[in-house]
Amino acid sequence: MAALEITVLVCLFLVVVLIAGFTLKNGIGPTPSCRRTTDTLDNRLPETIDGVILELGCGWGGIALYLARKYPENAVVAWENSPVPWLVAYLRKVLSGQDNLSVRYGDFRRASLDHCGLIYCYLCTGQMLRLRELLLPASVNQSCQLVSSTFSVPGWTPASEYPLGDWYGSRLWVYMLSHQPSSLNALSRFSSK
Template sequence: MEIDLINGLSIILIAISISLVLSILYYTLKTGISPMPGSARARRCVLDHLTRISEQHPDQSLTITEAGSGWGHLVIPVALRFPQHKITGYELSWLPFIICRFLKLILQLDNLTLHRQDFLIADLSSSDIITCFLYTEGMSKLRQSLEKQDCLPRWLISICFALPGYQPEHTQRLNDLYNTPVYFYLMPEN
């Protein structure tokens, strides 16, 4: 009897694990990128730059949007550091979205709104700053989406991949294994 219970629980755990892996694989194929977090150095670099922007606009409540918030490795620290700003994260894959939402609830981040939605079809017109860690094709799609909506943010910060057709104001190379670039764009005003 005890062995049957253990075997039953083992089968359930294996089924859940396989379902989770298949879900991540499905959304990886659907979006073209896995929900892989950026490095701690990249996160610090982005947070430092956001801090400079925030300090330059002390009387303004900024809207910071993360396109592809994944497991929350960037959007959660951004919400923690900037309680005075409105932070929004978009994630399509349900497992990272649930983990990120759980962290939001545990940390009581009232300034953070999470959407389980494709950011490419979301209304980003209220975004002052967009942060992202996508891939080459994803950056092209983001550009097309922003230009189609005619809603360029004031700033765009991209880890690793450039925004085609735009010249970054500054590129910072991280002192890591890949010499990862972080692109900082001051976007043209609409």
């Protein structure tokens, strides 16, 4: 086998190992949202948003680009901590020339929540528990909405929920952060169930 072929195979192997390693660490892999999600977002998201739009765990960057195009007047900040999807999302942002989008590398718990108007995520239950702790109502703009695909926030009451129309009965959950209990209240409500 030629040296080039071996190098390509080793690189592919490393890419797969990196993606698998971060999937295990995060409890969720970089599965992209499907077309039904963007269709539902298109119908359900508000016309305008006051403040920064955050995407927590942007994967390959499809939804981040969608949000940046839908809201050209807003800054969109997308976080991703898995290196391979982050690199792809970053390159897609650069090639798209979408200046209102930043793709940041790292854990979304480092994200600034200042002036945040909308948060979008598609994570897993473990990450939703971390997110809930991050979103103590006191630290976030009270008009901020959280839109979560597929996974709800344990102990929080959604303002609305929309079926995505897939076989699994997945939903889009919309939360008004101002209407949620403090994290400690939410934790006790959740654990008492």
